[in-house]
Amino acid sequence: MSYSTGQKERILAFFSDNREKAFTSEEIIGCVPGAVQSTVYRLLQRLAEEGLLMKVPSEHGALYRYSDPERCPHHMHMECTVCGRTCHLDEDISDRIRRAIEEETGFSVLPSTVFRGICPECRK
Numbered sequence: 082m083s084y085s086t087g088q089k090e091r092i093l094a095f096f097s098d099n100r101e102k103a104f105t106s107e108e109i110i111g112c113v114p115g116a117v118q119s120t121v122y123r124l125l126q127r128l129a130e131e132g133l134l135m136k137v138p139s140e141h142g143a144l145y146r147y148s149d150p151e152r153c154p155h156h157m158h159m160e161c162t163v164c165g166r167t168c169h170l171d172e173d174i175s176d177r178i179r180r181a182i183e184e185e186t187g188f189s190v191l192p193s194t195v196f197r198g199i200c201p202e203c204r205k
């Protein structure tokens with residue numbers, strides 16, 4: 082296993098443990114043991130391209146969050162515009178929202194649509 086493969090696995094494990102949160106690259110460097118800054122930047126970019134992470138713009142710059150390439154394309158997401166925290170909505174709920182919008186507007190709605198709002202933490 083090469084050095085950067087080990088870091089990739091640790092980064093993915095970290096996101097898998099924190100599925101609802103989004104992190105800046107600096108936070109990831111601080112949270113993942115043995116993370117090397119230049120490698121982390123490169124890995125985050127590549128993982129986002131591969132669909133294993135989602136890159137989210139925020140008030141604090143780019144954030145990265147967990148993305149499941151098997152399941153995330155089939156459900157909608159709720160994203161906090163302040164902290165970048167994301168909820169993965171249930172597939173049943175996603176289908177109901179989609180059907181309601183399609184009936185109302187005639188639009189064909191993307192199954193992975195992201196809604197934006199302010200999370201309970203940031204509303205406090």
Ligand SMILES: [Zn+2]
Nearest residue numbers: 149152153169
């Ligand atoms: Zn998802």
Ligand SMILES: [Zn+2]
Nearest residue numbers: 161164200203
């Ligand atoms: Zn928030």
